[in-house]
Amino acid sequence: MASTDIGIDLGTASILVYVKGKGVVLNEPSVVAYDRDTDKIVEIGEEARLMLGRTPGNIVAIRPLRHGVISDYTTTEKMLKYFIRKAVGRNLFGRRPCISVCVPSGVTEVEKRAVETATYNAGARDVTIIEEPVAAAIGAGIDIMRPCGNLIVDIGGGTTDIAVISLGGTVVSSSIKVAGDDFDDAIIRFMKKRFNLLIGDRTAEEIKINIGTCYKRPENISMDVRGRNMVSGLPKTVTVASDDIEEALRETTGQIVEAIKGVLERTPPELAADISDRGVVLTGGGALLHGLEELIEEKTGITTMTAEDPMSAVAIGTGKYVEYFNGNV
Known part of the structure; x- marks a missing residue:
């Protein structure tokens, strides 16, 4: 060629x-x-x-x-x-x-x-x-041409795409405008509210990557965050723990879980049985958020795993x- x-x-x-x-x-x-x-x-x-x-x-x-x-x-x-x-x-x-x-x-x-x-x-x-x-399903190594249901959740920067795929096509799908960028926005809002600290998108992303979680970590890790004090207008450093970030992300990750449940409710029974056996596959950069597998598994009762290379899938x-x-x- x-x-x-x-x-x-x-x-x-x-x-x-x-x-x-x-x-x-x-x-x-x-x-x-x-x-x-x-x-x-x-x-x-x-x-x-x-x-x-x-x-x-x-x-x-x-x-x-x-x-x-x-x-x-x-x-x-x-x-x-x-x-x-x-x-x-x-x-x-x-x-x-x-x-x-x-x-x-x-x-x-x-x-x-x-x-x-x-x-x-x-x-x-x-x-x-x-x-x-x-x-995402092809990139994750799933054989989508077979007549059995696969549930894919692709969490990108701007959208989360959830779809049940069988025989090479989409049976049920949902796309919501809640994803990685919204995790960052939620952290920015939380820092304002809890610590009176103004931070930018890049700092919020660093917090998300280093200590971000949507499920309680076994140990509560923390990091120092620099920003601008909203009261004095001067630079300020505060210590933020992963438990704080879990609280900050609760509403946003909850919306993704609800969207997954919505797709499962509309899935034909035969395919729902397949998904129950095969589990949920997560792809996209947002899938790297700590605790997401555990959260989805707890809320839906279905085994959840992340693709081998979620970013590139x-x-x-x-x-x-x-x-x-x-x-x-």
């Missing part, structure tokens, strides 16, 4: 690019920094993420994707072009690649078309749009989708 086949996980928090034969070759934050005065893009990806909350007045660092859909079309197109070039090298326009892109299962036809057009404009020869849970599944279906049909 002359073209380079690419799978793109177009995420709210990060973009992963899978190249056939090479695996995931790029994993960068979906952040773009541009100069407001000249309207020129300054940085894209990791360099732009480091600028979040730290830019002078004329430079703005933004995320052009919100809740898994395009909120800033032009910037998304430029960002896609940049990442595709970075992944496949400079000879992109000599041979245009076939690109598969995944989108949350709840997006509208208009939103799908926006992704498709942006991908074509970024240099694709052919574009296939795939639903996130199907890609969707990108791998997106890249393998076309050959997977061609090989199985």
Whole structure:
């Protein structure tokens, strides 16, 4: 095949690019920094993420994707072009690649078309749009072509996609706009309320990764958090424990559990029996939150496990989708 086949996980928090034969070759934050005065893009990806909350007045660092859909079309197109070039090298326009892109299962036809057009404009020869849970299942190594039910929960940055998959298709699905970014927002709100401390998105993410949990840890670990005191306006450091973060995330993680229960309630009985045997599979960056497996297991009574590489599962599944279906049909 002359073209380079690419799978793109177009995420709210990060973009992963899978190249056939090479695996995931790029994993960068979906952040773009541009100069407001000249309207020129300054940085894209990791360099732009480091600028979040730290830019002078004329430079703005933004995320052009919100809740898994395009909120800033032009910037998304430029960002896609940049990442595709970075992944496949400079000879992109000599041979245009076939690109598969995944989108949350709840997006509208208009939103799908926006992704498709942006991908074509970024240099694709052919574009296939795939639903996130199907890609996640393939990437997690599940044989979705068999006639038995698999429950996939893909927790990204902007959306959580829950789907029951059987015979290569989605039987029941739900997409909610509660995910990793909402965990960060919940931590920011909690720090304001409990400690009168103002912190940024990056600090909230550090707390989530280091001591975040949604299920009581065996030992209560803590870390020092720096921010701005809302009363005095001066820098301040406080010590936060994992039990505090469990409390902060209770409502947000509760919404994800309720959405999983909602999908299970709508699942046909035969497939529900399969899921009860096979368990729930978690993918996406949000699946790395400590205690999520235990929480879902406790609330649903179904064994829950996280995919081997939850962060890359969707990108791998997106890249393998076309050959997977061609090989199985």
